[in-house]
Amino acid sequence: MPTTEEVGRRLKEVRKVQEMTLKDVAESSGMSPTHISEIERGKTSPTVGALRRIAGALGKDTAFFVEDEPLPCVSVVKKEDRETVLLKGDGDAFVTAKALTSGIPAGRVKLVLVEENEGGTLSLHSHEGEEAIVMVAGQARVTVDDDEFIIEPGDCLHYSAKCEHRAVLTGKGKNKALWIRVRPGAIRW
Numbered sequence: 001m002p003t004t005e006e007v008g009r010r011l012k013e014v015r016k017v018q019e020m021t022l023k024d025v026a027e028s029s030g031m032s033p034t035h036i037s038e039i040e041r042g043k044t045s046p047t048v049g050a051l052r053r054i055a056g057a058l059g060k061d062t063a064f065f066v067e068d069e070p071l072p073c074v075s076v077v078k079k080e081d082r083e084t085v086l087l088k089g090d091g092d093a094f095v096t097a098k099a100l101t102s103g104i105p106a107g108r109v110k111l112v113l114v115e116e117n118e119g120g121t122l123s124l125h126s127h128e129g130e131e132a133i134v135m136v137a138g139q140a141r142v143t144v145d146d147d148e149f150i151i152e153p154g155d156c157l158h159y160s161a162k163c164e165h166r167a168v169l170t171g172k173g174k175n176k177a178l179w180i181r182v183r184p185g186a187i188r189w
Contacts, residue, residue, distance in 0.1 A: 001066060005042030007051070010065050012040040014058050028057035064105040075102045085112060088123045095120045095169075097179065108183040115176050120169040131165070132158040134178040138171025 002010070015025055022033040022040075029036070030053060038044045039054070046054065048062075055062040064071075077083075082098040089095050097112040108129075113136075114120070124143075133142065135151045142149045145163045150170075159165060161181070169175035 002068065003042070004045040007046065007065050008040040008042040011036075011054060011058070014060055014064075015040075018058060020058070025054060025057045029053040061105050067105060071103050071105050071107070073104060075104050075107075077102050082113075087112070087114070088125070090121045090123050093121065095122055100178075110181045110183075112179045112181075113176065114169075114179055115174060116169050117174060118169060118172055120175065122167045124164055124166040126164045127161050128184045129161045130158065130182040131161045132156055132180040132182075133167065134180070136176040136178060138169060138173070138175030138177075140167050140175065140177060141170050142167045 015022075022036050025031075025036055026033040029050075031050060035044070035050075036054065039046045039050070051065060052062050055065060077100055082100065083102075085097050085099050086094040087097055095114060095116050097114045100111040100113055101107070101109065103110075118138075133140065133151060134156045135153050137153055139150065139152050142151060142157055142165065144157075144159045144165045149157055151157050167177075169177070
């Protein structure tokens, strides 16, 4: 979480880039210019409601101002720059994946590419949001609650991640799957 001063600096920077005055932002947000100025100078910390109104006046998502690091509106991850992530497997095991996304402000979508030999297992778990798996090569046996699905190259499985789910890679040799996780909240296209 950024400091009060950093939140204020980001607000002021966006306001200046958009060539808006404190009065413009105040009128659009329903707040006083003095209060907005105090926030920009790091003299006061905005409430969540105030930050939402200011962000709306500036045409930005609220998360832009509170992400640990300001994220770009467009994220590009080159093949050679993919970060390795470890997904929890059974016991002490992990499944290796490559992150295909690095994040955007208020981003809700995360993509990873799993490339694992036969037997790679993602542990039984549940969480908020949704997931989809697109099998690129090999085969996987995916259990969602009490239902079992076999997915093969070209198949896609989409489910509520609130259901308990696990996956076992069952194809001979190298299995390759694209995993998409969508956190809760509306996605605006």
